[in-house]
Amino acid sequence: MFITFEGIEGSGKSTQIGLLAQALEARGRELLLTREPGGSELGNTLRPILLSMKSRDLTSRAELFLYLADRAQHAATVIRPALAAGRVVLCDRYADSTTVYQGSGRGLDLAALEQLNAMAVDGLWPERTILLDLDPAEGLARARDRNRRQGATDAEGRFEAENLAFHTRVRQGYLALAARHSERFVIVDATAPRETVAHIIWEAVAPGCAS
Secondary structure (H helix, E strand, C coil), rough: CHHHHHHHCCCCCHHHHHHHHHHHHHCCCCCEEEECCCCCCHHHHHHHHHHHHHCCCHHHHHHHHHHHHHHHHHHHHHHHHHHHHHCEEECCCCHHHHHHHHHHHCCCCCHHHHHHHHHHHHCCCCCCCEEEEEHHHHHHHHHHHHHHEEEEEEEECCCCCCCHHHHHHHHHHHHHHHHCCCCCCEEECCCCCCCHHHHHHHHHHHHHCCC
16 A cells, blocks of 8 residues: 655654554555655755755756655555555655646646646556645744754754745645546544544555555
8 A cells, every 4th residue: 555645744654654554564564655856766865955055056847856866766666565465555745746836835736737747657656645734834834843852953954944825835735736636535634643643544555565
């Protein structure tokens, strides 16, 4: 089963992926935990370019094509082989992130983004997408505090440096996307206690991957 986690900065994706991984491993499932950008060797090369504050002058279109290159390689060389081997794949961000960050956030054409994403993933879409939803102001505060504590403000803080209006557009884009693809999206209130969030996620994915 292929499960993706989406949400604005600071929504708790990494925490919830870790908790779901623990629950699945306790039931004997083999897993792959991966992320975008950075899930492949190419992605590890591109991640610093895409997330570093040194890349503040990266244009929207250049940013888009770097993400697409990462995704095409990631889907073909990392995710597909893991699924073929019977592993559950938990991915921190995937194609939906490009639709909302570069589309809703940056203003690039949504129809064109859908076509480009479809080409990059070559038919490989998640069976479940967990959308961790919260107010952008709270998410930004969480993310910026996390980066300060981890010393990652310069290395991975480029999106956290965007203004609140940008992140509000991203959140709205996520909710619109979830409404259009309700068959695979599960919207979870990320302000709830983390154990409550984890339980809701487990209930949503267990029928497909717990056996």
